[in-house]
């Protein structure tokens with residue numbers, strides 16, 4: 228499952244960070260998952276809560292920020308919010324849109340004790 232492998236890599240990353248800091252317990256994890264990242268956020272939360280057992284992140288509160296996708300029209304330069312990779316420019320109606328953001332998938336911050 229896609230979300231499970233993401234959850235496990237997040238837990239690996241925060242566990243490593245907690246060890247570097249000399250701390251043993253992660254109490255909070257904040258993720259940024261763009262709306263175009265192709266990740267089911269509810270599924271990711273579920274996988275995280277299952278995968279964090281017996282790790283320093285056990286019981287950590289998971290917060291997920293979901294920034295809107297942003298695109299830029301190659302034809303006229305208009306910048307606007309996009310919800311898919313097949314976005315239509317609201318200014319000129321062209322479909323030649325470059326997606327500039329919304330695919331983020333990153334750990335923004337962690338809280339450790």
Ligand SMILES: [Zn+2]
Pocket residue numbers: 300301302303304305316317318319320321
């Ligand atoms: Zn345009």
